[in-house]
Each structure stands twice: as C-alpha cells, then as structure tokens.
Amino acid sequence: MALPILDVVNKMATFVEKLEEKNKEMLNMKQEMLKMSEEKNQEMLNMTKEKNQEMLNMKQEMLNMSKEHHKEVDKLKEKQKDVATDFLLRSQELVRLRRVCNVRAALEYVRGCISSKTGQDFLFHEPVDKVLEKLSKDELFTECLEATCEKNQVNVEAVKKCIGGLYHTASKGLHGHDKVVILETDWVVNEIIALGLIFKYYGVPFEYRNANDQLVEFPYELKSR
Numbered sequence: 001m002a003l004p005i006l007d008v009v010n011k012m013a014t015f016v017e018k019l020e021e022k023n024k025e026m027l028n029m030k031q032e033m034l035k036m037s038e039e040k041n042q043e044m045l046n047m048t049k050e051k052n053q054e055m056l057n058m059k060q061e062m063l064n065m066s067k068e069h070h071k072e073v074d075k076l077k078e079k080q081k082d083v084a085t086d087f088l089l090r091s092q093e094l095v096r097l098r099r100v101c102n103v104r105a106a107l108e109y110v111r112g113c114i115s116s117k118t119g120q121d122f123l124f125h126e127p128v129d130k131v132l133e134k135l136s137k138d139e140l141f142t143e144c145l146e147a148t149c150e151k152n153q154v155n156v157e158a159v160k161k162c163i164g165g166l167y168h169t170a171s172k173g174l175h176g177h178d179k180v181v182i183l184e185t186d187w188v189v190n191e192i193i194a195l196g197l198i199f200k201y202y203g204v205p206f207e208y209r210n211a212n213d214q215l216v217e218f219p220y221e222l223k224s225r
Contacts, residue, residue, distance in 0.1 A: 003145075008099075012185050012204070017133055041085070049054060050223065064219055070191075089166075100180060100204065101167075101179060101180065102170070102177050102180060102181070103170040103180060103181070103182065103195065104167065104170040104171055104204070105180075106180045106199060106204045107128050107132065107166060107167045107170055107198075109204065110199075110202050110204070111126075111131045111196055111203070112131065112132060113129050113202050114135070115131065116133075121135045124158075128167035129164050129165060129167045129168055132163050132164060132166060132167065132198075133163060133164045136160055136163070139203055140225055141225075143223075144197060144201060144222075144224070144225055145159065145160070145223075145225040146195060147222070147223035148197050148221065148222050148223045149193070151221045152193060152220045152221060153225070154189065154190060154193060158190050159190045161190075162188075162190045162191050162194055163194050163198075164193060165191075165196060166191060166198075169186070169187070169191065170178070179205065179206070179207055180199065180204060180206040180207070181206065181207045181208070181209055182195050182196065182206055182207065182208045182209070182218075183198075183209050183211045183213070184208070184209065184211050185211055186214060190221075192220065193220050194218060196208075196218055196222050197222050197223070200222045200224065201225055
C-alpha cells in the first residue's frame with residue numbers, strides 16, 4: 001500500500017511544480033503585457049505632446065502672421081490716408097489758383113480732372129454734362145456714391161441720373177460768391193448729394209447755404225474716397 005501512496009504524492013508534487021511554473025509563466029506574461037501597455041501609453045503620451053506642441057507652434061505662427069498682416073494693413077491705410085490728404089491739399093490749391101468761385105466753374109474743373117485721369121484730352125472739348133456721366137464708370141467713385149446714398153437713404157439710380165444735368169442747371173444763373181457755394185434753393189436733394197460727393201471726391205472746397213441763405217454744415221453724409 002505504501003508504493004501507490006508514494007506515487008500519488010510524487011504525482012501531486014509534480015503537478016504542483018508544473019502549476020507553479022504555469023503560474024510563473026502567466027505572471028511573466030502579465031508583467032510583459034503590462035510593460036508593453038505602459039510603453040504604448042507612454043508612446044501615445046509622447047505623440048500627443050508632440051502633436052500639441054505642433055499645434056501650439058502653428059497657432060503661434062499664425063498669430064505672428066496675423067500681427068504682421070495687421071501691421072502691413074495699418075501701414076497701407078496710413079499711406080492711403082497720406083496720399084488722400086496730399087491729393088486734397090493739391091486740389092484745393094489748384095482750385096484756388098484757377099479762381100474757381102462757383103458751381104459751374106467747379107464742374108468744369110472736375111471735367112478737367114476726369115480728362116487728365118483717363119488720358120483722353122479730347123474730353124476737354126466735350127460738353128461738361130457728357131463728361132460727368134463718365135463718373136458712373138469710375139469704380140471708386142461708384143463705390144463712394146453707393147455708400148453715400150445708402151447712408152442718406154436715397155435712391156442711387158436717381159442720383160446717378162441727375163449727374164448728367166448738373167452743369168446745365170448750374171449754367172442757369174451765377175450767384176455772387178467768391179467760393180463754390182451750393183444753395184439749397186437751386187437744387188433738389190439728389191442734385192445736392194451728387195454735387196457734394198463730386199466736389200469732395202475731387203477735393204473741391206465748397207460751402208452750403210440753406211433756404212434762408214444761411215451758411216450751415218452740409219446736411220448729408222458723404223463717403224470719402
């Protein structure tokens with residue numbers, strides 16, 4: 001009876017040894033998997049950090065580009081402002097030297113400006129009203145006209161239409177002023193807006209007098225070039 005019991009004990013011992021080896025293998029596998037998982041997590045974490053840093057760098061670069069862009073825009077605006085101011089001063093001096101002292105003479109001056117700008121000298125011999133109609137083809141003037149009409153809530157087409165008759169109306173009578181004066185009693189609203197915008201666009205100084213012949217501020221808001 002002793003031998004079978006010994007065999008059983010030996011078998012049990014062998015089984016236990018194998019079980020322990022199996023447990024060790026399982027433990028090693030778990031440790032290996034845990035290590036691999038930690039390495040993978042660390043790799044993902046590093047990749048995330050790199051991506052975040054790249055995004056941060058890109059945002060900073062875009063911010064710098066935006067700042068540079070705004071600086072360039074500001075410089076351009078300042079340059080345009082200086083050019084506009086210089087144009088206005090030169091125009092005012094030219095108007096003074098030519099002794100432009102009424103609306104009719106001012107419109108003749110504008111005809112000269114249009115002719116010079118387009119390089120079409122023959123326009124100097126064209127009727128002023130015909131030349132003024134060409135303002136509708138001036139993209140910048142048209143933008144100013146549309147913005148002005150929108151601000152003052154008037155029909156832009158109605159104002160465009162009246163431009164072609166301004167010189168004819170101005171020729172009906174000349175008033176005794178030593179400056180260009182727009183008299184409320186001589187013009188309808190659309191014509192007043194058209195005259196004011198044209199004079200401002202070409203740097204012609206002018207005054208405005210109401211129905212009581214009082215010198216007052218121009219009653220309509222005009223868009224600058």
